[in-house]
Amino acid sequence: MKNNNLNIKTIFNKSQKLWILVVVMIILTVLQPGVFLTFANMKSILLSISIYGIMVCGTIFPILLGGIDLSVGAVAAAAGAFTVVQIVNSGYTNQGVIIGVCGGLLLGIIVGLVHGVIVTRFNVPPFLITLATQNIVYGVAQLLTGNNVIACMEPKLFAFLGGERVLGVPFSVWIMIFMALISYVLLNKTVFGRSIYAVGGNAEACFLSGIKSKTIIVLAYVASGFTAAMAGIVLASMNRQAIAKAAQGYDNFVLTALVVGGASLMGGEGTITGAIWGAFLVGVISNGLRLLGVASDYHGIIKCIVIIAAVALDANIRYKKSGLQKKSLFFKKNKAQA
Amino acid sequence: MxxxxxxxxxxxxxxxxxxxxxxxxxxxxxxxxxxxxxxxxxxxxxxxxxxxxxxxxxxxxxxxxxxxxxxxxxxxxxxxxxxxxxxxxxxxxxxxxxxxxxxxxxxxxxxxxxxxxxxxxxxxxxxxxxxxxxxxxxxxxxxxxxxxxxxxxxxxxxxxxxxxxxxxxxxxxxxxxxxxxxxxxxxxxxxxxxxxxxxxxxxxxxxxxxxxxxxxxxxxxxxxxxxxxxxxxxxxxGKDLSEATASNNLRVSDKRVLLKVKNLKRKGVFKNISFEIHEGEIVGFAGLIGAGRTEVMRCIYGADPYDSGEILFEDKPVSKTISKNIKAGFGLVPEDRRNQGFTPLLSIEKNIALTNYDTIASHGIVNRAKEKEYGNTMVEKLNIKPGNSQIPVGNLSGGNQQKAVLGKWLSRDLKLLIIDEPTAGIDIGAKDEIYKIIENLAENGTAVIMVSSDLQELLRVSQRVIVMRKGEICAEFSEGRITQEHILMAESGILTKGGNEDEK
Missing domain, CATH: 3.40.50.300 (P-loop containing nucleotide triphosphate hydrolases)
Known part of the structure; x- marks a missing residue:
């Protein structure tokens, strides 16, 4: 009861950007009455964010550590391609689906493992190593697909992942919700999650407290690779095809969702609830623009302006809270203070 | 003027x-x-x-x-x-x-x-x-x-x-x-x-x-x-402070030896380091900055490697892994509180939990109730202000931050506490409280190694004082009365007493 109250309050306190979501939704509801705020439309928004929503659930781990994973889009494409190629080679059997999905996920885990080991063993900055693997893994996706579009309509088991509805809601949305729950539990209820926040906040203090920081870091990248692969497989199923460019631009969506949702790129700060809300905001804006009939060329521009506004507003509020004297870079202060 | x-x-x-x-x-x-x-x-x-x-x-x-x-x-x-x-x-x-x-x-x-x-x-x-x-x-x-x-x-x-x-x-x-x-x-x-x-x-x-x-x-x-x-x-x-005596009656503990360090050496950092620490004893380590005190302590704790020598704890070699040493009963309050002591964004209770997951969590799942209980107990016991264990440690004053760092160890069965510059940048009231905590620990059998550059503090709290200079132990005071001058002279190499005779 009181606890519940406090939670909502802390969510809003931690990320005032969520107010933007509410404002945007109210505006769209007024502009498009009876169209925007409907169950069907909400479902379609959820469907549109489910792929990077799944990714966010794992990529939040390296972000909380102050790291980054730029390879998620490439990993998704490669995992999707691997799965589809397996299914096609097996002659569209259910067995092929199981092997394909497991293999795809394993591919994500291996890429994450490589990231983690290189970051912890050789002290390579995460930005560099994941940027490099982005290109390597993308190359693997191209090799797997032979640079073609490989269609895969069969069997039903595969189509189910990205296409079927359960209780009227697309299965991919259920996967997102399920992954978000797992992520939430990991981050909030387990020693692993606590250690993620702690190491992200002060790695040296954790080392001296006997926390195995290196293991934690490796696991974080494994989680990121795993969810990226899972998202890629769902995406392939949703599109009924594998293509190397399948998840182009998803790295950006994922980072945007995380940052808009209140995660700090410096590490130590951020929540999975915030990240999902962030993903939802991005989805709502895209959806709104489409409903309002704005030409798709403008979508990227407008989306980014809203996001910058959200982040700037939040930074401003945090700055004010810190009690520091306000500085303006652009305007000279009048001698109003007497 | x-x-x-x-x-x-x-x-x-x-x-x-x-x-x-x-x-x-x-x-x-x-x-x-x-x-x-x-x-x-x-x-x-x-x-x-x-x-x-x-x-x-x-x-x-x-x-x-x-x-x-x-x-x-x-x-x-x-x-x-x-x-x-x-x-x-x-x-x-x-x-x-x-x-x-x-x-x-x-x-x-x-x-x-x-x-x-x-x-x-x-x-x-x-x-x-x-x-x-x-x-x-x-x-x-x-x-x-x-x-x-x-x-x-x-x-x-x-x-x-x-x-x-x-x-x-x-x-x-x-x-x-x-x-x-x-x-x-x-x-x-x-x-x-x-x-x-x-x-x-x-x-x-x-x-x-x-x-x-x-x-x-x-x-x-x-x-x-x-x-x-x-x-x-x-x-x-606003009140009288129980001023401690400036000099001190030193003594050698007759309790059993807990930690034995023999000829410890780390190339270019320190050498010939040998000393013993008894149960329930507070041993001060004096020396100028750069004398190698912190570096020795980090090696004992398992944070840094050393080249040669032996470290025995309860007659068994000490592990080079921090987590194993913590299980054995070690604790460290590091020199640089802000960068090494705590995670500023996390609350007091979550910082305290960091060293206590072996008892707070089971099968990797954190027991929230227990975590809260640990936090509240420490806030109360150590008088951490404000009295709310949910406040991020980064928002506390220096003295209260240090108490929170101490709180990480006090729920454990602590046998050896290494505390490095315990009161740097801390006000008098909190200083006094921290000394009392250290003294209490020692009374209950915990051995305390206190590295400090504050001479008054060394004299007030320690039962023995070991002085290091240029990476070596140059003097040890374990009996009689000493003053700040004695330590100062030893630190600057004018006075040697009880140190290693077979050095070089």
């Missing part, structure tokens, strides 16, 4: 709670004016208002008799107010000259005049007779030397008033001594200094006047001849 600075009726509140109430503060030209008060008395806030970091809610500031508005850091430095921060603000990869000239580089048509700048800085260094090279890279300098660079930086901006916030917190006795010389010199050149320090003996020695703040109110301004240590302490905390 005329008034250089006058602050009148200064008011400041944070979230409706007043931090400064009608505070008056004046500094004359060429005086060292000490600003005293416990943590939270409002010293930092006053300084931040003076340097334009916080806006004031009310009051006026006069500089050389004229009313001034200070709205930013640059307003303050234009007037001639320089600050030497507690956390130094130099850029480590640049040279001394580059750091000093930062933001005011000399250039002809956009081309930097590096040589000219270097010469200017060298001239400045000579003028004040400092021993430092203009082209040395800052990261190669000791903390004391970096402080000199900060002072030079302030002087290069023609500062008439230099604010020093805990300047000796990370300096050894000898380095502090040279800083005092510098302060004397600055005074003679007509520079005023606002001196903030928790080390009372320095303040008595240096200051010409002294202002005491308590709970945001100015409670006294004392002239040099009026400054009596006991009075100042009473004014600061």
């Amino acid at each position: 005329s008034e250089l600075l006058e602050m009148k009726g200064i008011q400041k509140s944070f979230n409706d709670s007043p931090v400064l109430k009608d505070v008056e503060f004046t500094v004359k030209q060429g005086e060292v004016h000490a600003l005293m008060g416990e943590n939270g008395a409002g010293k930092s806030t006053l300084i931040k208002i003076l340097t334009g970091i916080y806006p004031k809610d009310g009051g006026q500031i006069f500089w050389e008799g004229k009313a001034v508005d200070i709205n930013s850091r640059s307003d303050a430095s234009k007037l001639g107010i320089g600050v030497i921060y507690q956390e130094l603000s130099l850029i480590p990869t640049l040279t001394v000259a580059q750091n000093i000239m930062l933001g005011k580089e000399k250039a002809i048509k956009g081309i930097l005049q590096s040589n000219k700048m270097k010469l200017d800085v060298e001239e400045l260094i000579q003028k004040y007779n400092f021993r430092i090279k203009a082209d040395a890279v800052v990261e190669t300098l000791t903390i004391a030397e970096r402080q000199v660079v900060e002072i030079l930086k302030a002087l290069s901006e023609n500062s008439k008033l230099i604010i020093m916030d805990e300047p000796t917190a990370s300096l050894s006795a000898k380095e502090s001594e040279s800083l005092f010389g510098i302060i004397e010199q600055l005074k003679q050149q007509g520079v005023s200094i606002i001196y903030i320090s928790h080390r009372l003996e320095e303040v008595y020695r240096l200051s010409d006047r002294l202002t005491v703040l308590r709970d945001g109110v100015r409670v006294a301004v004392l002239e040099k001849e009026e400054i009596i240590p006991e009075d100042v302490i009473r004014l600061m905390i």
Whole structure:
């Protein structure tokens, strides 16, 4: 009861950007009455964010550590391609689906493992190593697909992942919700999650407290690779095809969702609830623009302006809270203070 | 002497709670004016208002008799107010000259005049007779030397008033001594200094006047001849403090030996380190900064590797993995609280939980109720203020942060606690509490190794004092009475006692 109250309050306190979501939704509801705020439309928004929503659930781990994973889009494409190629080679059997999905996920885990080991063993900055693997893994996706579009309509088991509805809601949305729950539990209820926040906040203090920081870091990248692969497989199923460019631009969506949702790129700060809300905001804006009939060329521009506004507003509020004297870079202060 | 600075009726509140109430503060030209008060008395806030970091809610500031508005850091430095921060603000990869000239580089048509700048800085260094090279890279300098660079930086901006916030917190006795010389010199050149320090003996020695703040109110301004240590302490905390004896009755414990270190060596850092620690004993490690004390402790704890020698704990070799040593009963309160001691964004209870997951969690799942209980117990037991274990440790004052770091260990079955500079930058009240915690631990059988550069603290708390110098143990005091002079002499190599005879 009181606890519940406090939670909502802390969510809003931690990320005032969520107010933007509410404002945007109210505006769209007024502009498009009876169209925007409907169950069907909400479902379609959820469907549109489910792929990077799944990714966010794992990529939040390296972000909380102050790291980054730029390879998620490439990993998704490669995992999707691997799965589809397996299914096609097996002659569209259910067995092929199981092997394909497991293999795809394993591919994500291996890429994450490589990231983690290189970051912890050789002290390579995460930005560099994941940027490099982005290109390597993308190359693997191209090799797997032979640079073609490989269609895969069969069997039903595969189509189910990205296409079927359960209780009227697309299965991919259920996967997102399920992954978000797992992520939430990991981050909030387990020693692993606590250690993620702690190491992200002060790695040296954790080392001296006997926390195995290196293991934690490796696991974080494994989680990121795993969810990226899972998202890629769902995406392939949703599109009924594998293509190397399948998840182009998803790295950006994922980072945007995380940052808009209140995660700090410096590490130590951020929540999975915030990240999902962030993903939802991005989805709502895209959806709104489409409903309002704005030409798709403008979508990227407008989306980014809203996001910058959200982040700037939040930074401003945090700055004010810190009690520091306000500085303006652009305007000279009048001698109003007497 | 005329008034250089006058602050009148200064008011400041944070979230409706007043931090400064009608505070008056004046500094004359060429005086060292000490600003005293416990943590939270409002010293930092006053300084931040003076340097334009916080806006004031009310009051006026006069500089050389004229009313001034200070709205930013640059307003303050234009007037001639320089600050030497507690956390130094130099850029480590640049040279001394580059750091000093930062933001005011000399250039002809956009081309930097590096040589000219270097010469200017060298001239400045000579003028004040400092021993430092203009082209040395800052990261190669000791903390004391970096402080000199900060002072030079302030002087290069023609500062008439230099604010020093805990300047000796990370300096050894000898380095502090040279800083005092510098302060004397600055005074003679007509520079005023606002001196903030928790080390009372320095303040008595240096200051010409002294202002005491308590709970945001100015409670006294004392002239040099009026400054009596006991009075100042009473004014600061508002009550009598149980002053400990300055010297100490030393003794060797007759309890069993817990930790045995034999001929420990780390190339280029320390060598020939041998000593024993008994159960329930408090052993002080004295020495100048760079003597290798912290480095020895890190090796014992398992944080750093060593080249040769033996470390035995309860007659068994000590592991090189921290987590195993913690299980065996080790604890460490590190030297650099902010960077090594705690995770600032996490709450008190979550920081305390970090070292206690073996009992708080089962199968990797955290037991929230237990975690809260641990947090609350420590907040209560250690009197951490404010009394709420959900507050991020980064928001606490220095003393309370240190208590939270201690709290990480006190729920455990602690056999050996290594505590490095336990009270650096902490006010007297909290200091006293931390000493009591350490003494309590020892009474209950925990062996405590206390590395400290604060001689009074060493004398007050330790039962034995081991002195290190240049990476070796040079003296050990384990009987009779000693004074600060004994330790100082040992630290500087004049006196050797009980150390290793077979060295070299």
